[in-house]
Amino acid sequence: MNGKQKMDTSDKIMMAAIDLMAEKGYNGVTTQEIAEKAGYSEKTLFRHFKSKQNLLESAFNRYHYAEEMKILFQSKIQYDLQSDLLMISRNYQNIMYCNRKLILISSKDGGNLPSFHERTHKHPQQLKELLTEYFKQMMHKGKIIQTDPEINALAFIYMNFGAAMGRINADPMLQNIPFEKFIEEEVQLFTRALLP
Amino acid sequence: MNGKQKMDTSDKIMMAAIDLMAEKGYNGVTTQEIAEKAGYSEKTLFRHFKSKQNLLESAFNRYHYAEEMKILFQSKIQYDLQSDLLMISRNYQNIMYCNRKLILISSKDGGNLPSFHERTHKHPQQLKELLTEYFKQMMHKGKIIQTDPEINALAFIYMNFGAAMGRINADPMLQNIPFEKFIEEEVQLFTRALLP
DNA sequence: TAAGACCGTCAGTACTTACTGTCATTTTGA
DNA sequence: TCAAAATGACAGTAAGTACTGACGGTCTTA
DSSP, rough: OSSSHHHHHHHHHHHHHHHHHHHOOOOOOOOHHHHHHSOOHHHHHHHHHHSSSHHHHHHHHHHHHOOOOHHHHHHHHHHHHHHHHHHHHHHHHHHHTTTTHHHHHHHHHHTTTHHHHHHHHHHHHHHHHHHHHHHHHHHTTTSSSSSHHHHHHHHHHHHHHHHHHHHTTTTTTTTTSSSHHHHHHHHHHHHHHHHO | OOHHHHHHHHHHHHHHHHHHHHHHHHOOOOHHHHHHHHTSOOOHHHHHHHSSSHHHHHHHHHHHOOOOOHHHHHHHHOSSSHHHHHHHHHHHHHHHTTTTHHHHHHHTTTSSSSHHHHHHHHHHHHHHHHHHHHHHHHHHHTTSSSSOOHHHHHHHHHHHHHHHHHHTTTTTTGTTHHHHHOOOOOOOHHHHHHOO
């Protein structure tokens, strides 16, 4: 097989699948529709993927963007509250935006597709632990006030999660505000709340 | 028709439909399954609802809990930041929790079901406007610092939205923390950030 | 030019599923 | 106790859908 040619076809089909499934859900889209959107016949779709489920799994593996938060924490933390939170928030939002369509599919059909939910819920858990540990250290250094570090981490994550979902769903509430500005102000709000 | 008896049957079927659709999505559940879960035959389901779509719409109308945020603001605001935010947050979380299954259905199949997305996105928009206006007034009274009231409103809503989604999806991150405590701390964090 | 990789068309299979019709049975209320 | 209402059992229809097989065409490459 040529490789390049086949890769192009597979890619087009996978992207079409992601687009349509993000919009209408796994069960809301037919293999016929996916093939048509990709510009191929349904037969070709099944020549490249052995089943509809296999198509989704392949697409997920191919286009799932995962950045290791742990490395980020180890390498870029400066123990300056504002710049650290800004760095974390920007990276989180970047990951969420890169994976936005997979996130939509996961939120629609996560219950049905087995390995899906697991992989989309491992990262947040890790982030919470890293962030909790970070707040603990900052408290120990006397750089932030004494508060529950776990709850602070949760609040920060949930605020970022809410904003990410708003952006993904094109929330009209966000229309008038540049997203980057929202992130900066959100971080500043947190900073004011936690600085001694 | 008796009315009472039929209402019981209809209710059971609607609740079964909501339960299953919240779990597996509109297209992931069959009328057969719904009827069985409700304890009736599929035929009876179609005697009470003319179609699957009609069943969902009826269930939505019957069980959609809508509290007027506007009235809440008009009657219960005291212009004390901490108690006001706590009241707003508790009410918001209450509405989200009452509608949790409908919210799940809406997030899965909102794209397909026409009138759905509209009705689940009108309230947040109104809340944002009320909250923005509230922060403006608080700034004018000198009770909070000078910041962008719209962004503050957004941040507060998104943090609450994120937490609500976490609770709805039984997020393991929330396991160790009583939800009410999280709400209180979250409000306190906001209060510290905005008080002069 | 010949072989092979890739694709389209079309017909078709097997299964699911929303929805209906018929008739008998049970439940309910006056 | 009787009539009406509600339900179940079962068979069946029509449409949709994932997936396959057979054949022929086109394009690249050696």
